[in-house]
Amino acid sequence: MARILGLHCRECGEIYDISPVHVCELCFGPLEIQYNYDEIGQTFSRQTILDGPLTMWRYAQLLPLNGEPCVGRQVGYTPLVKADNLASKLGVKEVYIKNDAVSHPTLSFKDRVVAVALSKAREFGFEVVGCASTGNLANSVAAHAAEGNFQAYIFIPHDLEQGKVVGTLVYGATVLSVKGNYDEVNRLCSEVAGKYGWGLANVNLRPFYSDGSKTFGYEIAEQLGWKAPQHIVCPSAGGSLLTKIYKGLTEFQKLGLIDSLPTRMYAAQATGCSPITTMVKERAEIMRPVRPNTIAKSIAIGNPADGYYAAETCRKSGGWAEDVTDDEVVDGIGLLAQTEGIFTETAGGVTVSVTKKLIEQGVIPRDESIVICITGNGLKTQEAILGKIGATIPIQPSLSSLEDALLSHRIGVVPRVANREPVSV
Amino acid sequence: MPVSVLIPTPLRKLTENQDVVSVEASNVDELVNALDSKFPGFGGRLRDESGALRRFINVYVTDEDIRFLQNKDTALKDGDSVSIVPAIAGG
Numbered sequence: 001m002a003r004i005l006g007l008h009c010r011e012c013g014e015i016y017d018i019s020p021v022h023v024c025e026l027c028f029g030p031l032e033i034q035y036n037y038d039e040i041g042q043t044f045s046r047q048t049i050l051d052g053p054l055t056m057w058r059y060a061q062l063l064p065l066n067g068e069p070c071v072g073r074q075v076g077y078t079p080l081v082k083a084d085n086l087a088s089k090l091g092v093k094e095v096y097i098k099n100d101a102v103s104h105p106t107l108s109f110k111d112r113v114v115a116v117a118l119s120k121a122r123e124f125g126f127e128v129v130g131c132a133s134t135g136n137l138a139n140s141v142a143a144h145a146a147e148g149n150f151q152a153y154i155f156i157p158h159d160l161e162q163g164k165v166v167g168t169l170v171y172g173a174t175v176l177s178v179k180g181n182y183d184e185v186n187r188l189c190s191e192v193a194g195k196y197g198w199g200l201a202n203v204n205l206r207p208f209y210s211d212g213s214k215t216f217g218y219e220i221a222e223q224l225g226w227k228a229p230q231h232i233v234c235p236s237a238g239g240s241l242l243t244k245i246y247k248g249l250t251e252f253q254k255l256g257l258i259d260s261l262p263t264r265m266y267a268a269q270a271t272g273c274s275p276i277t278t279m280v281k282e283r284a285e286i287m288r289p290v291r292p293n294t295i296a297k298s299i300a301i302g303n304p305a306d307g308y309y310a311a312e313t314c315r316k317s318g319g320w321a322e323d324v325t326d327d328e329v330v331d332g333i334g335l336l337a338q339t340e341g342i343f344t345e346t347a348g349g350v351t352v353s354v355t356k357k358l359i360e361q362g363v364i365p366r367d368e369s370i371v372i373c374i375t376g377n378g379l380k381t382q383e384a385i386l387g388k389i390g391a392t393i394p395i396q397p398s399l400s401s402l403e404d405a406l407l408s409h410r411i412g413v414v415p416r417v418a419n420r421e422p423v424s425v
Numbered sequence: 426m427p428v429s430v431l432i433p434t435p436l437r438k439l440t441e442n443q444d445v446v447s448v449e450a451s452n453v454d455e456l457v458n459a460l461d462s463k464f465p466g467f468g469g470r471l472r473d474e475s476g477a478l479r480r481f482i483n484v485y486v487t488d489e490d491i492r493f494l495q496n497k498d499t500a501l502k503d504g505d506s507v508s509i510v511p512a513i514a515g516g
Contacts, residue, residue: 011481023511025435026470028481030512110516137516182516187485190510194434194444202514210514238515286480289492303490305512308480 001039004064007031007207010309018064020124020199022206030305031207033064041255046226049257056112056215062251063116063215064208070122071148072115074104076215080223080371085339086352090359094369096229097336098220100376101344106143106167107377108136108298108345109241113212117201118144120208126199130154132189133202134182134237134298135164136376141201142173153198155185160297163380181292183303202238210240210306217248220371221258228252228263230368231319233355235347235375236267236276237299239310245373246313264319266364267310268354270294270346271323273302279311280321287311295326295384296346298376320363328353330388333378343378351375426451428501430460431508439464453484454497456507471509483510 007016011029022031044061052058056076057069079099087095100109114137121129130153131141138154145152152173156165157180168175178185193203201209221228228249234242246265253261269277272294279287287307292300304310314321324332329346332353337343344352355372358364378385393409395401405411427447432440440446448463450456457478461468473479484491485508491499501507 011479021435022513023433023435023481025438027473028435028470028479028511030481030514131516132513133516183490184488186513186516187483187508187510190433190513191431191508194437202516206514240514289490291493299515301515303483303512305481305514 001036003036003039003061005034005036008034020126020204022204033207033211035062035251037251037254044255046257049222056115056212056219059215059218062211062218062248064211065116065119066123069115069119071118071144072111075111075115076103077219078103080220081340081342083340083372086336089335089339090356092359092364092366092370095355096220096224096369096371097340097342097374098216098371099342099374100216101342101348101374101378106136106139107380108140109213109216109373109375110136110140111144112215113137113209114140114144114201116212117141117199117205117209118148118150120205121150121199122148124199127151128153128196128198129201130189130192130198131201131203132156132182132185134300135160135168135380136298137202138168138173138175139164139380142168142171142175145173146171155189155192157182157185157297161381161383163382164298167380182301183289183292186301186303210244213241213244214248214251216241216373217245218252220245221249221252224369226258228258228261229371230262231264231266231364231370232373233266233268233351233358233364233370234373235299235351236269236307236310236321237301237304237347239267239276239304239306239308241373241375242267243306243309243313246317263317265313265317266319266354266358267314267321268351269299269321269323270296270329270350271325272296273300274323275302276304276307276310277321277323279307280314294329296329296350298345298381299347299350320358322354322357322361322363324350324353324357328357330385332356333385334389336374337378342374344374345376345378345381346384347376348374348378426501426503428456428503428505428507430456431506433509433511435511436467436470436509439467439470450501452497452501453486453491453499453507456501457497481512483512484508485510
């Protein structure tokens with residue numbers, strides 16, 4: 001029997017052959033890879049995982065490639081950091097940071113999805129690849145396209161942070177800066193994929209792309225010692241990552257790699273773009289799209305394609321959802337940096353502050369294990385916090401100037417020097 | 426009033442591979458009916474059993490999502506361009 005059975009529609013169950021299609025012809029539902037877990041379970045175990053490479057490809061049996069990956073062979077297995085300083089600041093017992101801010105090579109979790117999507121693009125025979133992106137996906141598609149000798153066309157909203165634009169152009173990709181928000185870029189790309197026959201990571205390669213996210217969940221469980229945490233707080237944009245982390249944990253349970261799945265999932269959004277958290281908090285059946293207005297641009301998706309599934313996953317796992325203001329986003333970035341030495345982008349600020357809020361509300365108990373998903377790097381979104389995290393103190397290159405500055409800023413203890421040499425300036 | 430409709434790839438089998446078609450309709454609901462009579466089966470792809478538009482379909486009238494307008498009652502005028510777009514993933 002084959003390891004992969006085909007694609008099936010999450011809405012109506014219709015089955016399709018493995019091919020670059022992403023929506024069901026009958027009902028427009030998203031298509032998902034269908035694995036044969038009985039077959040996989042015969043050869044896949046904790047031991048085969050431990051014998052595999054220290055990358056996301058140690059879980060290759062649960063990914064939709066036929067052969068070896070052609071790009072991104074070093075992606076994954078990022079640190080799971082036990083964050084004791086942050087835990088103490090939040091007044092809780094056990095917090096971990098799953099840190100994809102240091103993902104190789106482009107410093108966001110998107111490397112996981114792109115490694116799968118572009119490797120699959122090669123299997124399908126595409127020579128041109130691309131994506132619609134709020135930045136991180138753009139960086140990753142451009143980098144992996146360079147590695148795999150693909151031609152790349154990247155579509156981004158015109159107002160992205162400079163770090164994300166530079167971090168796409170540098171790989172030689174053609175970057176189309178669209179005068180519109182992400183949802184408009186998205187819509188254009190949906191038309192582009194149909195017209196030109198390109199392999200767009202999050203359009204016609206979406207079923208393959210999104211399964212790369214499962215490895216974020218597998219790693220959490222493995223790194224906790226083959227155990228699922230009690231709470232996972234995850235930033236939500238399109239809603240796919242949260243859904244796929246939970247799917248990954250479900251698969252691990254099905255395959256007997258973890259004994260139980262007590263995990264409650266929590267979606268984190270910025271209040272300026274919160275269609276998913278609003279749906280959860282209002283216990284609504286319909287998700288209302290919004291026009292995004294937040295500094296957390298990487299997760300500013302007003303019409304999230306997997307929003308329904310993300311909200312349903314929060315509900316069925318016994319979790320919840322919350323959103324925070326832009327000021328709280330900046331506070332969250334500072335809190336993580338100053339307690340754990342981890343500099344995350346705005347989406348990470350959202351997730352940290354949402355975790356704090358859920359703890360303060362009593363939604364997440366203080367004596368249970370919490371994993372915070374950090375999916376991107378702060379160096380890419382410096383504009384968002386510049387001027388809000390303190391400023392440098394200008395001094396002359398002399399001890400007297402240093403001591404004057406320390407005194408005038410009332411910082412620390414000024415060293416007492418008995419016979420200070422005169423200093424020439 | 427003729428309006429042009431952009432047909433997404435998954436529905437082009439129903440429109441004999443045409444990516445743009447023209448129909449007469451004065452609102453979105455009528456547009457779906459008109460498409461269904463021109464291309465039998467089209468309505469069932471867009472609407473669920475209760476008659477509501479399916480939740481993974483986005484309809485735009487001249488670049489505006491109808492959920493920001495009057496949903497299926499959104500009025501159409503001569504020369505309007507309507508897009509039917511499947512939801513696509515984040516990025």
